[in-house]
Amino acid sequence: MDNVGRWVGGNRVALLENGEEFFTRVFDAIRQARREVIIETFILFEDKVGLALHAAMRSAAQRGVKIDLMVDGFGSPDLSREFIGGLSAVGVRVRMFDPGQRILGQRLNVFRRMHRKIVVVDGELAFVGGINYSADHLLDFGPKAKQDYAVELHGPVVAQIHQFVLRAIALGDKGPRWFRRRLKQAPPPDRGPVGDAEAVLITRDNRRHTGDIEREYLAAIRAARKRIVIANAYFFPGYRLIKELRRAARRGVDVRLILQGEPDMPIVKTAATMLYHHLLRAGVRIYEYCDRPLHAKVALMDDVWTTVGSSNLDPLSLSLNLEANVFARDRAFNQLLWERMDTLMCKSCQQIGVADLENGWSGWRLVRSFFIFHFLRWYPSWLGWLPRQVPRLTPAEVTELAEKREKREGAGDNGATPTEAA
Template sequence: MDQRARWVGGNSISLLENGEEFFPRVFDAIRQAKREVIVETFILFEDKVGMALHAAMRAAAQRGVKVDVLVDGFGSPDLSREYIEELSSAGVKMRVFDPGKRILGQRLNVFRRMHRKIVVIDGELAFVGGINYSADHLLDFGPKAKQDYSVELRGPIVAQIHQFVLRAIALGDKGPRWFRRRLKQAPPVARESVGQVEAMFVTRDNRRHTNDIERQYLAAIRAARRRIVIANAYFFPGYRLIKELRRAARRGVDVRLILQGEPDMPIVKTAASMLYHHLLHSGVRIFEYCDRPLHAKIALIDDDWTTVGSSNLDPLSLSLNLEANVIARDKAFNQLLWQRMDTLMRESCKVIGEDDLASEWSGWRLVRSFFIFHFLRWYPSWLGWLPRQVPRLTLAEATDLAEKREQREKAGENGATQTTEAA
């Protein structure tokens, strides 16, 4: 957990688009698990997707598989007592990432969230991406169904991911002795080569890895020679990343951004659009995805670099949340992702041009640009002033989340979670 990310060869990687591809693969992998299932997610709702995950985990635990689940207390606050009790009684250990003290039953520290989406099966198979366990990741959810991506991984990189999630569990259990015992008992990991993909597992936390994901983006953008395509749901990055994108476009790189045109929250589009003038004037091309809310956190650069994960390019993900991305170097996977993004841009996106921005008063644009420039330049430092608490994980024994749900119901706030930011 404290080591710097490094490239590991000999892996295989598969792209999973939307819940239709992701959920069946994850649930099938859990059903076939022999020793261990570890799941980390920001959002787990008690809808048809959450119930399918519940059934798969419960069945695995009942046949003797060790099952650990970590959810974020802010993103997943409304699980019922019955949901948690049935998992606990089958032997599933459910933990809640919920830093900060509550005042009058309300959690005030909502900014440092466990935003990762990771699954590890038997130390041999891993899933990393941006898809939560909720029905709004399925097309039949309707116009608000999210467009999103994850990857399925096999090979030596899974060993790194596996050790990472084990350390996260051990940290939550606050027991160095238990931690050493758990690592010794950890199932063997797949270290043999299973493919040609070089991969790197990169995380962001509030202690030693505060900007690792951003640094990887910056290094790849600086090295770009032909093309950069970034599809990101919540786009309001820091000054350095904006500067490097503009520099890349000016030296002739084809820089394209795919952003939300039909956002799940209007402020998302408003924030991103404040940057359009800076980007367009430098030659960056902007595409707004208009079919439904875009939830992607992916990028491809030149012919072989790609990343898929949980990290948005906004203040929360880059400076506050706990995030995890996989970066791959592989021409075949890069080409596949390019084909998917090219189809998205041609068939489902509106191209933003100068005419779309001409209605704004130039004087106001100048004033606004001045403040945006300085905010983007300094916000990582400002956010760093917030308390950097040690992550605390609470074992959910049918109390934590269920009690919060009952409090909400009594207060007449039933269903409020459906409007939680599903970042």
């Protein structure tokens, strides 16, 4: 039985900030894997981060670890034949989510993206968050380096995440029966508690769980009595969420939003600012993060509830993409996340007030803001009619070069890295 959506206790949750912390832990976990590694990601680039992941996966596969890698065909469109072939040659199963055909050089499968970022190692350790495998998640990338978060998880919730990723591949993969047998043969391990956190994996898909993440947010906002802090890269949520944030602020909850001040896509900030008047007038505090692009998808409410994951609060994440967030109830983790967010607001953000808007807001812009605000009532149902409801997974092509190398490895050759293959 699918146990995604059930809160389980006895977990340990660790916060990982930016690529410096996340990549170190993930690559170490892959290098120490004994049986199995499953990775889902939206973006995987062939830069220094992608090549480091490639090397870690190859090394583990050569030790006999079963490795499944699923990437999104829109987010990772340019992986070279050598890169994929170097993985396939050592037995890594690489799958592309909905790899659409290019028309006039342009990829058109923008909708229904596989936006999750999940890693499960040996069914015992999991990572969930918003960090992709690309160098722009490292500070040395420069002014455009992204600020982002993930969590490392130990405990019973890992079994829940493990079953989810196995089912995700089995449902989208019409191929080998061995994988479906593997799913049946992989019951959740019976592990005792390792910490104090209650946790649950909540996902969004285009079948049975179209609004689960948003509903979890709404329930927590309605229950909040002390504070709400939401740090979100792409903020353009539905009408219900805006309404509940306004209601929370009016009943005395300290509601704070941390949004992009230096966006990677200017339209993101333009859309969010259309909502500022409605939120500020209700008492919501808005902070724009100005150091570099904000890519976070985290939130905390009161002293216990938190979430970290891949889901933005925008039309793509709430109505189209495949997403995954971990929700946790743990005072210590909540306090840690609050301290990180408070530091961000104090040192790296500019607080926006009504006066800041009045200086540059014409009458026409206020009218436009009104219509955009009420448009939010309807867009989720409209977007639900868009195509690509059912996910498709396609095995990545094994190149002729990789096939020859695989035969040599069967005779004792250890293969080559992508650089060597080139």
